[in-house]
Amino acid sequence: MKAKFADWRLTIRFKWTCLLSLSIFMVFGLFASLIYSSVEQSLLHNEENNVRDTISAVDSRFNIYQAPLTRQQVQRRLAPNVNRKFVHRDVNGHLVSERPEDFYRDSLTKQLARGDLSLVLFDVQGRPLFKVGKIDTNFQPVHRTTIDVKKRNSERPKYLQASMPIYSEHTKKIIGYAKINNGMRNYHRTFRQLNQKMLVVILFAVLLSIVLGYLLTQPLVRRIKQINRTIDKINADPDSTARIPQQHSNDEITDLVARFNRMLDRLQEYTNQQKEFVEDVSHELRTPVAVIEGHLKLLQRWGKDDPQVLEESIDASVSEIGRMKKLIQEMLDLTRAEQIETNYVNETTKANETIQQAYNDFVMLHPDFKISLDDTVPPHTIVQIYRNHLMQILVILLDNAVKYSRERKEINLSVSTESGMLAIAVQDFGVGIKQEDLKRIFNRFYRVDKARSRQSGGNGLGLSIAKKIVEMYKGNISAESAVGSGTIFRVNLPLAESDTIK
Numbered sequence: 001m002k003a004k005f006a007d008w009r010l011t012i013r014f015k016w017t018c019l020l021s022l023s024i025f026m027v028f029g030l031f032a033s034l035i036y037s038s039v040e041q042s043l044l045h046n047e048e049n050n051v052r053d054t055i056s057a058v059d060s061r062f063n064i065y066q067a068p069l070t071r072q073q074v075q076r077r078l079a080p081n082v083n084r085k086f087v088h089r090d091v092n093g094h095l096v097s098e099r100p101e102d103f104y105r106d107s108l109t110k111q112l113a114r115g116d117l118s119l120v121l122f123d124v125q126g127r128p129l130f131k132v133g134k135i136d137t138n139f140q141p142v143h144r145t146t147i148d149v150k151k152r153n154s155e156r157p158k159y160l161q162a163s164m165p166i167y168s169e170h171t172k173k174i175i176g177y178a179k180i181n182n183g184m185r186n187y188h189r190t191f192r193q194l195n196q197k198m199l200v201v202i203l204f205a206v207l208l209s210i211v212l213g214y215l216l217t218q219p220l221v222r223r224i225k226q227i228n229r230t231i232d233k234i235n236a237d238p239d240s241t242a243r244i245p246q247q248h249s250n251d252e253i254t255d256l257v258a259r260f261n262r263m264l265d266r267l268q269e270y271t272n273q274q275k276e277f278v279e280d281v282s283h284e285l286r287t288p289v290a291v292i293e294g295h296l297k298l299l300q301r302w303g304k305d306d307p308q309v310l311e312e313s314i315d316a317s318v319s320e321i322g323r324m325k326k327l328i329q330e331m332l333d334l335t336r337a338e339q340i341e342t343n344y345v346n347e348t349t350k351a352n353e354t355i356q357q358a359y360n361d362f363v364m365l366h367p368d369f370k371i372s373l374d375d376t377v378p379p380h381t382i383v384q385i386y387r388n389h390l391m392q393i394l395v396i397l398l399d400n401a402v403k404y405s406r407e408r409k410e411i412n413l414s415v416s417t418e419s420g421m422l423a424i425a426v427q428d429f430g431v432g433i434k435q436e437d438l439k440r441i442f443n444r445f446y447r448v449d450k451a452r453s454r455q456s457g458g459n460g461l462g463l464s465i466a467k468k469i470v471e472m473y474k475g476n477i478s479a480e481s482a483v484g485s486g487t488i489f490r491v492n493l494p495l496a497e498s499d500t501i502k
Helices: 002-007 012-062 071-078 100-105 107-112 185-236 252-301 307-337 351-365 387-403 450-455 462-472
Strands: 087-089 095-097 117-122 128-132 146-150 159-167 174-182 370-375 410-418 421-428 476-482 486-494
Touching: 012 071, 012 117, 012 146, 012 159, 012 174, 012 185, 071 128, 185 252, 252 307, 351 370, 351 387, 351 410, 387 410, 387 421, 387 462, 387 486, 462 476, 462 486
Parallel strands: 095 128, 370 410
Antiparallel strands: 087 095, 117 128, 117 174, 146 159, 159 174, 410 421, 421 486, 476 486
8 A cells, every 4th residue: 555655646737736726716715805804894884883873863862851761751752653552561561562663754763773773771770661673671781882792602793782871961860771782684684695605606716726727737737748758759769859849938947948958959969979079080090000900910920021111110100100199189189179168268368479479380390381470469469268279279270271282382371350359360372172172171080182181190180179169269260262272261269358468
């Protein structure tokens, strides 16, 4: 049984539906309770006002007397038109009207009839003088008017009871007493109707809150299911291009979906790069390993006794090992370039000094080349890049220009600033690049002239490294070329926020 309950779970739809339903119902319940309480207070206040009006009317009718009240005075003042044959004394000798409607025919007593009122008048000794309606004749002397709320086994008022002394306005002495009951028939009838309607409304509110809770959670659950389906597709096929559908709503789920899709795109890109990298590296390493293996086998068979074969094999092996070493270094550089965003993104460099050093180095290394520098960068210009990375970009571009300049050994290096960017251009007048090759020259291990690249020691990683470095620093790199006329590489790197050194 415990294991069965452990496997059972509450879905997020059920939880959110219950939570929202309960919240909606509680809000409705609070609102209904406030209305219910307001209606009750208003009705009770109206009933109390009716009793106070009756007290005022009775007092104004009898305070004109100076002596204590008598039955004749009460009958004359309250029911002057009462039919005598319907008036009798009860078992206690009290004067009682069998037709209380006669009491209300008087214009003043019509006002006293509001609110289901009952009235009994007493003399100063507490003897009942007149009684109208269902009211007990128990007497308790009072010195001031009181209105009490009577309850019967319930918190809701059952009826109102007022006790009042009647003072003579002339002598200021008590000349009688009155007790008034308000059965609050309208009050109770209104609440019976209200309770019946409230029950219907509560049932409706429960159903409505459940429906609204379900409908409000439906979009959230649908988006979560879309995320789950996408994850399942990617788990089933890591190369899948499945993505969570975007929606036009502007909320946190939409932000989560956008970030999740971007994460999947980056993971897909990293996966593709890793596959491509492994394939390219294995392909590139296969050749030098095969060459070294061939020379070693040659030496093993008969090269050890032939000095010429021995020397050639050793030279070829050393050359291939040097190329492998360079290839590994370039792969490390490419890997480091992909980590720039976390390690070097805030580094800055003095553009003038770095560019001048790269230019001087190549002039010294290649005296047979005519290398010109057109530098219009203002002094003390600061560029948003690590110094070694800027130098690496310049070396890669200038080295490529040297490698592919066969006949016209001339290179132009120009640098300037425009629109908050450091603009670098490296132009050679070599063999040029075909348009179909121009789109792929920044791909890893891509070489336009594979035979010449091998002879010059290139592995096809230089431009890939340069492109990765530039992009990591939020810059851009492009190339323009015409076959037989040369190539121009253009690099734009963002300047630092403060472009001068203080």
